[in-house]
Amino acid sequence: MTGIAVCVGTVSSIKHLWETKIKKARDDLQRQKELRDRASVGRLAHVWEDRITLARLKQKVVTEEGRIILRIEKEEWKTLPTALLQLANLQEWQLHRTGLQSIPRFIGSFMNLIVLDLSRNAIREIPKEIGQLTRLRELLLSYNRVKSIPEDLSACESLEKLELAVNRDLCELPIQLSRLKNLSHLDLSMNQYTAIPDAVISMPALEWLDMGVFHRMENLHTLWLQRNEIRFLPDSISKMTNLGTLVLSSNQLQDIPVCMENMVNLRFVNFRDNPLKLKVTLPRMVMSEEDEDDREMFGREFMQAYIQESKSRDTKINFKSVLNVAIEAVQEDSLGL
Numbered sequence: 632m633t634g635i636a637v638c639v640g641t642v643s644s645i646k647h648l649w650e651t652k653i654k655k656a657r658d659d660l661q662r663q664k665e666l667r668d669r670a671s672v673g674r675l676a677h678v679w680e681d682r683i684t685l686a687r688l689k690q691k692v693v694t695e696e697g698r699i700i701l702r703i704e705k706e707e708w709k710t711l712p713t714a715l716l717q718l719a720n721l722q723e724w725q726l727h728r729t730g731l732q733s734i735p736r737f738i739g740s741f742m743n744l745i746v747l748d749l750s751r752n753a754i755r756e757i758p759k760e761i762g763q764l765t766r767l768r769e770l771l772l773s774y775n776r777v778k779s780i781p782e783d784l785s786a787c788e789s790l791e792k793l794e795l796a797v798n799r800d801l802c803e804l805p806i807q808l809s810r811l812k813n814l815s816h817l818d819l820s821m822n823q824y825t826a827i828p829d830a831v832i833s834m835p836a837l838e839w840l841d842m843g844v845f846h847r848m849e850n851l852h853t854l855w856l857q858r859n860e861i862r863f864l865p866d867s868i869s870k871m872t873n874l875g876t877l878v879l880s881s882n883q884l885q886d887i888p889v890c891m892e893n894m895v896n897l898r899f900v901n902f903r904d905n906p907l908k909l910k911v912t913l914p915r916m917v918m919s920e921e922d923e924d925d926r927e928m929f930g931r932e933f934m935q936a937y938i939q940e941s942k943s944r945d946t947k948i949n950f951k952s953v954l955n956v957a958i959e960a961v962q963e964d965s966l967g968l
Contacts, residue, residue: 685714698722698745703729709753711735719743727751739763750774750794762786773797773818782807792816796841799823809833817841838862857881857901866890880904880929892938902937903929909944911937 691703700723708729716737723746731752738747739760746769754775761770762783770787773796780795785807793814795801802823808814808830815838817831824842831840837860853876861882869890877900884905891897913932 681712681714684712685717688712688715688718692718692721700725703727705729713737716740722746724748734758734761736760742766745769747771757781757784759783765789768792770794777801780804780808784808785810787811788813790814794818795822797821804828804830806830806833812836815839832859835860841865852876852896854878864888864891869894872896875899877901887934887937887941889938889941891934897931900931900934901929902933907937909937909940911940 688701691701693700693702699721701718701721702725704725705728708726709732711731713735715735719740720743721741722743724744725746725748727748728751731749731754734749734754734757736758737760738758739762741764744764744767747764747767748769748771750771751774754772754777757772757777757780759781760783761767761781762785764787766789767787768789769792770784770790771792771794773794775798777795777798778800780801780803782805784790785805788811790811791813793811793816796818797820799821800823801819802825804819806829811834813836814834815836817834817837817839818841819831820841827842831837831842839862842865850873851871852873854871854874855876855878857878858881861879861884863884863886864879866888868888871894873896874894875896875898877897880901880903882905884902885908887902887907911933913936
């Protein structure tokens with residue numbers, strides 16, 4: 632009897648073990664099914680969310696002068712969704728005051744971009760993928776929080792205009808940016824620059840430069856900028872109140888700012904070999920041959936004469952404009968009579 636009892640107990644234990652395993656297997660299958668169902672619901676929800684987002688983005692797309700533009704103003708978009716990749720044919724982004732915190736790394740997929748205008752946001756970093764935009768002509772990132780510029784930007788071979796004003800902590804430019812052979816317009820004003828970066832000096836096509844650094848160079852007394860490609864001088868140069876020597880020979884200057892007239896400490900200046908638009912010659916003076924040799928034909932005296940001629944022409948132009956308006960008014964009155 633005892634042996635039979637042991638046998639029955641063993642069968643009972645085996646049965647219980649199998650029932651437990653079967654139940655566990657069923658529970659596992661049920662959990663997996665629930666997970667799959669949740670995943671399916673999640674994917675479906677994500678798909679619908681992408682579709683809704685894409686629909687919102689499409690509403691922001693306009694076509695102007697044959698160019699496809701994404702324009703968003705004063706709407707919160709702290710990040711840009713991957714759904715944007717469905718609009719890879721965009722040629723211009725204009726996103727202002729959106730609170731955008733970063734440029735997405737998938738920016739490199741927008742190979743048709745010509746203008747990337749993300750000014751007045753909260754962007755802290757420019758991704759290296761920006762270098763894939765070989766057709767990009769304008770990159771506008773003023774009024775953001777960018778702290779550094781990636782050297783990869785030098786691969787944007789079509790870039791003509793770069794604006795980085797008012798990013799506060801920006802103080803350097805990678806020397807590789809000197810490879811931007813088409814860059815003609817550069818705005819670095821209201822940052823932390825205390826000198827003109829080497830990359831800027833080496834930019835072959837640069838025509839317009841705003842650095843706004845001169846107001847922080849009040850103690851500078853000597854500035855040599857000869858044999859470069861400088862095309863204009865900003866009005867802020869007049870804030871360099873202690874400047875005594877300024878050499879700008881062999882550049883591409885076309886004009887001399889009128890504000891330089893008040894730089895009383897400027898004792899020596901050289902504008903020789905610049906294509907200045909006004910032809911000014913100094914009056915002949917009775918002086919010794921030695922004094923004549925010492926007279927700098929493109930120095931301070933020349934600068935003052937140039938500025939006076941410029942002011943005189945501006946006055947004549949303004950007078951002519953006023954006279955034309957007066958004549959037109961008289962003619963209209965006569966017709967009215």
